[in-house]
Amino acid sequence: MAVQPEVQKKGFLKTALDVADDTFTRITAGISAGEVRRMLRGEPPGRPNPRLKPHSEAFLLHIKPTYYHESVTRFTHTFRLGLLSTYLFLVETITGIFLMIWYAPSPDRAYSDMIRLLSNVPFGQFMRDVHRLGAEMMVAVVTLHMVRTYLTGSYKAPRQFTWFTGVILLVITLFLSFSGYLLPWDQLAFWAVTIGTSMAEAVPPAIVGETVNLLARGAPDIGANGLLRFYLLHVFFLPILLILFFFVHYYKVVHFGISLPASEEEVGQDTANKVPADRRVYFLPDVLIDEAVFLLGFTTLMVVIVAFFFQAPLESIANPQSTPLHTVAPWYFYWLQGLLKIADKTIAGVILPGVLLVLLIAIPYLDPNPSRRAKDRRIAIISGVVAGVVMIILSWMGTPQYAVQGAPSVEIVQELMPEEGAGHIREIGYAHLPLGVYDTRQELHSDDHEFAEVLEEFQASVLRFEEADPDFNNAYGILEITQNQPSLKKLHWEIHWLSAEGAEEVFLRDFYLHENSLYWEQYGLRDFNFLRPAAQGGE
Amino acid sequence: MRKPWYAYLYIKSPILKIIVGILAVMLAVAVLLFVGLVDGPRMEAQTANWDGRGIEKGAEVYANNCASCHGLEGRGNPGPALNSRYFFTQRLNDVGYTGSLYDYVELTVAAGRPSKANSQWGVMMATWGAEYGGPLRADQVANVAAYVMNWEADALQQTAETDPWIPFQDTPSRGSPYEGAEQAAAGPVEPRAPSELFVSMACSGCHILDQPQTDANRGIVGPNMGNLRENAEQRIESQTAEEYVHNSIVNTNAFIVDGYMPNIMPQDFSQRMSEEEINGLVEWLLDPNRQP
Structure with missing residues (x-):
């Protein structure tokens, strides 16, 4: 039983x-x-x-390799720049969606929506600053990612196509950044994009250029149609294109594996996918922890920068009738602006960048050298470094400091009180501008320490320009500060000089400054003065 | 495989890495908390900032376009003065406009002013707004109106002698802003009469005073008020007629009479009238012997 x-x-x-x-x-x-x-x-x-x-069960992990070669998990091999670019795209998407809630792409509303976002939306300025900083970082990180790939020779066979998709991703990133530039609809945006699209006009032959320009702007000049088109490019077309190329790029990266440090394999070999058992580093948990901690740390860095050191600019509302004194492209296009200063629009704006793009894509096919080792690639590395230095020089030439000085009289005022942005006068602010007439021919002193500095700068600047420019003699400046309204001061600038022929010339400019106005620079320590009510309007 | 010289910088222990990650998150949260804490004052400062910048822009527009007639300091000649106590206190009443003075200025700048042929002013106010064919965009019109409004503090200090205002010959003034100058310096003359308020607050547009509200005779947009006392007592049991009418003015959507729509009656009366004025208006509306 x-x-x-x-x-x-x-x-x-x-x-x-x-x-x-x-x-x-x-x-x-x-x-x-x-x-x-x-x-x-x-x-x-x-x-x-x-x-x-989890790699076979979970969707989000099935695209990640289960293990990596120990040598490529080292931070200094890739600096995790590819991961970072992807992450920044995610940050841009999330902050961008928040910004879309508060934004309508029409010239009647776009600018006032920005003001409303800054002054009436909790965390609105924070979101905008993160979005702007993320965009600039994304351009920088994608570029650095490419530089790293170039220097380690990772574009060589079998990764030519990966490199190609990478170049396309860089171009899309630049266009994404550029199309977002117009959306605030301020002077900065309007004129940078006007100049940018006018380069498209230079595409030969004329009929093609004009058509491309017309398609981009939606009209001969940028207006409601142009803004809508740039908005759709920015939030819809370009992101989808980027996602598509990202997946191709990422698939290729996983498929071929991350290239090993050149010293670890024989010349001409590619052993990235043949990882000996004792050199494997598994995604779970080692690489996951590395990547997560890296991204968390980076996020914290961004939050700290945005909270204390970075404020997205917002200038006056776009005004097609008034071209600002210095139209400045975003820094990642300084090189292009520099090129435009030394060559005409067709060559510098279309042909050279086009050739550069084709060259970039063709690098894997132009470089017959099978070795990825630095000592075998002297020509490639030297030409890469030379190209980098040329870019930096061109970028420097693209800044307003180089060769676009206006008349000295205009520049003197512009230095202290620019048409847009802060400048020294607006930085010290309403409270530190005592009423009176200040003439640079006289001994100038002020009880206000900060204003005294400005006066000194004013005098020095007049002298400096007088020495530099033979057409600017016996110069002196007058700054007259009057109370225009109860909370509004008027700053009347007069610059007098004698031209080379001895004719008396004068330049006049009036600016107004309100008690409550805050002006800020894009980079630099954030001003928290608004936390001290006593400091406001205290004279 | 030779280790690079900076290998000592690598963090090896997973626990240590996780601790670094947690510290980073804590730092980020702390900074975000700080950002959140100062966000209220920041928004206030930003609001004031953009108002201020608008006034700055308006000052430039004013100097370029308006100063030739209205004077650099708004004291008029050849046009009417704007930096004027009369302008800030009495002008709206004389023109008979129920909106705010800012609206009046903005509209006048944008759409110009119809002047009579025998007007004392040599030049007519042009239509400055782009939508009326003028040179200024809507934001510039708004800025210049904000600039004009910014004279208020200055103008209210003026006395009859220092006010640069020259009366319009075609619109005689219905009152002087200088009677009881000390009292008036504190603000507009109060309380305004209920009969005046009933018109200037635009109540009369929808509520007919001399017709009763009955089933046979209903006001079209708002109930008639000829028999307001009888009706008001019956609307809400717990409220007296006075409470009901007061509530209906201050909190206009609290009770909607059957057959009428909510959100038609403006909801800002408590800001546009003082408590004293509202009480006066309620008393007047319920007074059986009221004289319109």
């Missing part, structure tokens, strides 16, 4: 723990709580390796 097996009694606690562990394992797609503890302790996985399961 068979004995029935005794019913195993399982206590309540044990049942509850089992259920909890089961749930946990389902959420992590196959990793039990005990396995997580072992991971954190740095212990090896059991057999069969349960840490591989």
Whole structure:
């Protein structure tokens, strides 16, 4: 007679723990709580390796390799720039969606929507600053990613196509950044984009250029249609294109593996996908922890920068009738602006960048050298460095400091009180501008320490320009500060000089400054003066 | 594989890495908390900032376009003065406009002013707004109106002798802003008469005073007020007629009479009238012997 097996009694606690562990394992797609503890302790996985399961079960992990070669997980091999570019795209998408809630792409509303975002939306300025900083960082990081790939020779066979998609991604990133530039609809945006699209006009033959320009602007000049088109490019067309190329690029990266440091393989070989068992670093947990901590740290860095050191600019509303004194492209297009200063629009704006783009794409096919080792690639590395230095010089030539000085009289005022942006006068602010007439021919002193500095600068600047320019003699400046309204001061600038022929000339400019106005620079320590009500309007 | 010289910089222990990550998150959260804490004052400062910048822009527009007639300091000659106590206190009443003075200025700048042929002013106010064919964009019109409004503090200090205002010959003034000058310096003359308020607050546009509200005779947009006392007592049981009418003026959507739409009646009366004026208006509306 068979004995029935005794019913195993399982206590309540044990049942509850089992259920909890089961749930946990389902959420992590196959990793039990005990396995997580072992991971954190740095212990090896059991057999069969349960840490591989999420890669086949979980959607988000199935695109990640299960293990990497030890040498490529080292931070200094890739600097994780590719991951960072992807992450920045995510940041841009999220902050961008928040900004879209508060924005309508029409010239009637765009600018006032920006003001409303800054002054009536909690965290509105923060979101905008993160979006702007993220965009600039994304351009920088994608470029650095390409520089790294170039210097380690990682574009060589079999990764030519990966390089091609990477170049396309760089171009899309630049266009994304540029199309977003117009959306605030301020002077900065309007004129930078007017100049940018006018380069498209220079595409030969004329009929093509004009058509491209017309398509981009939606009219002969940028207006409601142009803004809508740039908006759609920025939030719809370009992001979708970027996502498409990103997946191709990423698939290729995973497919071929990240190229090893050149010293670890024979010349002409590619052993990235043949990782010896003892050199494997598994994604779970090592690479995941590395990447997560890196991105968290980077996010913190961005938050700190935005909170204290970075403010997206917003100038006056776009005014097609008034071209600002210095129209400045965003810094990543300084090189293009520099080129435009030394060559005409067709050559510098269309042909040279086009040739540059084709060259970039063709690099893997032009470089017959099978070796990725630096000592075998002297020509490639030197020409890369030379290209980099040329870019930096061109960028310097693109800044307003180089060769676009206006008349000295205009520049003197512009230095202290620019048409747009802060400048020294607006930085010290309404409270530090005592009423009176200040003539640079006289000994100038003021009880206000900060204003005294400005006066000194004014005098020095007049002298400096007088020495530099033979057409600017016997110059002197007058600054007259009057109270125009109860909370509004008028700053009347007069610059007098004698031209080379001895004719008396004068330049007049009036500016107004309101008690409550805050002007800021894009980079630099944020001004928290508004936290001290006593400081406001205290004279 | 030789280790690079900077290998000592690598963090090896996963626990240590996670701790670094947690510290980073804590720092980010702390900074975000700080940003959140100062966000209220920041928004206030930004609001004031953009108002201020608008006035600056308006000052430039004014100097270029308006000063030749209205004077650099708004004291008029050859046009009417704007930096004037009369202008800020009495002008709206004399013109018979129920909006705010800012609206009046903005509209006048944008759409110009119809002047009579025998007007004392040599030049007519042009239509400056782009939508009326003028040279100024809507934002510039708004800025210049904000600039004009910014004279208020200055103008209210003026006395009858220092006010540069020259009366319009075609619109005689219905009152002087200088009677009881000390009292008036504190603000507009108060309380305004209920019968005047009923017109200037535009109540009369929808509520007919001398017709009763009955099923056979209903006001089209708002209930008639001929028999307001009887109706008001019955509307809400817990409220007296006075409470009900007061509430209906201050909190206009609190009770909507059957058959009428909410949100038609303006909701800002408590800001546009003082409590004293509202009480006066309620008393007047419920007075059976009221003289319109």
